[in-house]
Amino acid sequence: GAGVSQSPSNKVTEKGKDVELRCDPISGHTALYWYRQSLGQGLEFLIYFQGNSAPDKSGLPSDRFSAERTGGSVSTLTIQRTQQEDSAVYLCASSLRGTGGYEQYFGPGTRLTVT
């Protein structure tokens, strides 16, 4: 079946602009995660959604970052007033549930470059 999809695959933006990254999780998966993969920092957790519960935003690096998940499915990660240090690969993952240690399935990522 279809896996996790993300769009765009690549995004180049100028410093100070806003960007939106999209994630389509696997159908039926109630848990959705965003991670960031950057040089020197490795993979870092950003935010987690589980069903209709309030998201766990503990990994968001600043208030320029926000995310929403509409209808329990598609999620959008928004970065406002982008900075060069935001350049990274943004990965989305989904799992059947957020509890019980279900396997997380990862998307191909969006490579963001801030010039």
Next chain:
Amino acid sequence: AQRVTQPEKLLSVFKGAPVELKCNYSYSGSPELFWYVQYSRQRLQLLLRHISRESIKGFTADLNKGETSFHLKKPFAQEEDSAMYYCALSDHSGAGSYQLTFGKGTKLSVIP
């Protein structure tokens, strides 16, 4: 706070030689440990998890709570094992999100 350490950025071995990718962790609770792999131009995927105690593609990993380690081993490396390997810990101490804390990864290169 939880932390995962992979001391080797790059590990090169000859085909047929044994492989050990090191992973150490710090975590105050009862951890759940994973190994994820990313082959060239492919997405990140789960290789194995400690609770399943199974061998995948010839790889095994044993959780050693005394040494806080979860090293990945394979007795005979194959060229197709060349990839980036990440050790990860599942954190369910917060809001029950089971987010993953990753090490910085080890690039395994198997020399023909």
